[in-house]
Amino acid sequence: MDSRQAEIYLVVTLAMLFIVAILLYLVFRIIQKQQQFLRLQRQVVKVEMATLEKERARIASDLHDDIGPLLAAIKYRMAVVTPGAEQDQKELNLCAGHLDEAIVRLRQVTHNLLPATLERRGLVEAIQDLVVSTEQLHPLRIELITDLRVPISKESEIHLYRVIQEGLANCIQHAAATCFKIRLTADRRELTLQLMDNGIGISKKVPAESQRGRGIAGFRNRATLLGGHFSLDSEPAKGTVLTFVIPK
């Protein structure tokens, strides 16, 4: 190879190296931009969810503080009315019954919006409350298996609680199941939450995840926000298993 050929090889090699360097730089920039976008998106969802929780808390205390005392006052006033006829007494008793029901329902609604136990006594006791109140209302056996002893962050608690609420609501609304299991376990690094039912399974006809209701999309959002991941395992007639793995 004469010196001129060597020169050409050198120039071509340098030019190729230059092009490869530019390509690598472009790929690097695209990845960087994508990561930036994902971070931003996560931030937006985080703010949205925090706003949602705040709004729920506001509605809960409005209902609790305004409507609750109003219902109690009506009930009190009715108790001091002296009915003129037997029929009036019957009507009054009926209204008192409706009022009692309205007070119980109001308590359930405010509890769902802002579970006080979660604030005061933590996730496990809040789940236990949810299990008891749900079993009272629905013919469903609910099992809670947990070895969680150490406290976890408030943020994780509220997301995991919402996930369990939605999983349970889905089971009641869609699964036709007789049994629902909540398994919450932890090792040194991770928390694993599994929600299992023995129902009909998620139909294949249910559209892709992005077009489903907000429940299933919310599962993935909440898992991502906590830096973890979510998986759904469901087969017709074999029930549904939702798994969340979250770093501690």
Ligand SMILES: Nc1ncnc2c1ncn2[C@@H]1O[C@H](COP(=O)(O)OP(=O)(O)O)[C@@H](O)[C@H]1O
């Ligand atoms: N545990 C379940 N068993 C059977 N089907 C389910 C279950 N959970 C969800 N589905 C199906 O997936 C759909 C989407 O659920 P979701 O995103 O929570 O929305 P929504 O409950 O508002 O319909 C439901 O409409 C139902 O068809």
Ligand SMILES: [Mg+2]
């Ligand atoms: Mg749902």
